[in-house]
Amino acid sequence: MLFDMDGTLVDSEKVWEIALHELAARAGGTLSPAARQAMIGSSMAASMQILRDDLGQPDRPEAPDVEWLTDRVLELFGAGLVWRPGALELLHAVRFAGLRTALVTSTGRKLVEVALETLGRDNFDVVVCGDEVALPKPDPEPYRTAAALLGVAVEDCVAIEDSPTGVASALASGATVLAVPAELELPPTDGVHLRTSLVGVDPAYLADLLVHRGLLQPEG
Template sequence: MPEPRALRGVLLDMDGTLIDSEKVWEVALNDLMKHLGAPPLSTEARLESVGGSLDSSLRICFREAGRDPAGVPADEYRETGEWLYDRAGELFAHGVPWRPGARELLGALRAEGIPAVLVTNTIRVLVERALETLGREHFAAVVPGDEVAEPKPGPEPYRRGAELLGLDPGDCVAVEDSPTGALSAERAGCAVLVVPCELAVPAGERRVQRDSLDGVGPAELAAVLAEVRARG
């Protein structure tokens, strides 16, 4: 691996990367299916939802309930989204377990004065609850999914995260667990450390794969940045 270069900023996904919240979302989505009078999501549909936005999750649920998402009245669509996030909020309130190595990584970044931004498709109100587990002190800023025009897999969330640090995305390492999130970070121009959780993530020119965040600290992230830069 090339000689590491200075690490100036880190952009971190939340669900499935720092906390094991994808299982919480599975419960919430299946409760929504029951609310819609439909059976639980198929395995394929559940995996399709991983890393997605509120809109993409609602579309999947309506589709799996036998309804055309485009034909759902706007008021019902909005109210269903509110129902889903209320249910997820109840589940988040019970606390969400850490992913392996995530707590230690956040502590190491803070100890070395390397700023981090939380970049997630989850809406602000639920992120605020998750921060009770993650610790607000670990983040210079937060980019929630409801505060960007185009959530992941679009590049805007990661571009915004880098902007909040006063950096170019190419000077940042993003840490992601899903194909949707990795694509978003890659499109923004970040180097991406991929640590899969629920889904395998394809390789890419700006991606470095690792099985876990165990043992990952600032030096390892700097090495990811150097490796991606060396590829040109």
Template sequence: MSAPGTALRGVLFDMDGTLTDTERLWTISLEETAAHYGGTISTATREAMVGQDMWTTIDLLHAELGVTADPADTARMLTEATTAIFRRGLPWKPGARELLTAVRAAGLRTALVTATHRPLVEIALCTLGVENFDVTVAGDEVVCNKPDPEPYRRAMQLLDLTPAECLAIEDSPSGSRSAATAGLLVLVVPSEMPVPPAENLVFADTLVGLDVDDLRRILAEGRPAEQFDSV
């Protein structure tokens, strides 16, 4: 966890469920893919998919439906369905655009760290603004995706920052574990499913009303889980 008094220099943002309200869009494309195989996805399985990479999601989908299809074929089908949906524009999570704008205006370094693969990230950046991020790390650009810490470690390496200088913002258990294991303090705003309290996690109900001074205070004080209550 960051030492008290550490100055904030970088903010590392998750995408799906954190900046963008895209988990429900993924649900649509997953349901379309499941329907192709003649089945449906249970609520429990869909929740298990939140924050996971493409291949883990496909494994869960195949297991749920009892199919033995080539994962690459399912990935292609799922990506095509999601691409069509993403091209219509992505809805922001409440408060996310305002916070991202404030972080950039304050001169802080930013990274987008997502389990989503690069082709879909490029479409998402049409909404998020490529200029809003100094670096982006996509799920197909690392050897081990979330919940492994590699994506966040890679982002910090590209930013030339240490964990003590950064704050991660996440929404899922998988992403929160990835960031925390990379040594980051993590502001968690749960979206589709609850995130259990753990070391290096600080919780808020929403990004609405959150500003850069709040982020600086969270990092400087390094408070444990469930103690951030200013929003």
């Protein structure tokens, strides 16, 4: 089992939203809705490029913004994260069934370590962070790396995602993809199983997805 974090397991995209708007204000501008949407599921480097383009500040130094944003999100993460509907129950059920799990996120290790205080370190056999791969999502490397570290073929894994960027990464990796949109609408896509929430999803449901790799109509 391969789990995305932000927007999939926990409702942390709202935390990022607060910090990103604050960062834009510190830079003397306002983050547009379109730019914010484009950042969802993206790496830190990609998000900072979007920010600079949106603010019309192409020469703005990246490192100070990354440091400030990381510290601010770290502070907000430390206040606790809210689980997405059905996510905690599914994670517990998967672990109870003895399935190996990986957390596969675009978020950097420093922030993930804080998030794991909510998620539970023992719930994951492997954690792959955005700053630990050469090519982040939407490239398939994060999911292929996670499967390799678990010692399983990625084609035998189900990846759960919420964003177009994450879905593209998981689909390209060869995993079976279960998509549960959070902040962005996800259109029906060949090879992607689409649900409105993780409520009611259990290990038997996931096993059935592996047996029937193909397009499912939205349900749940």
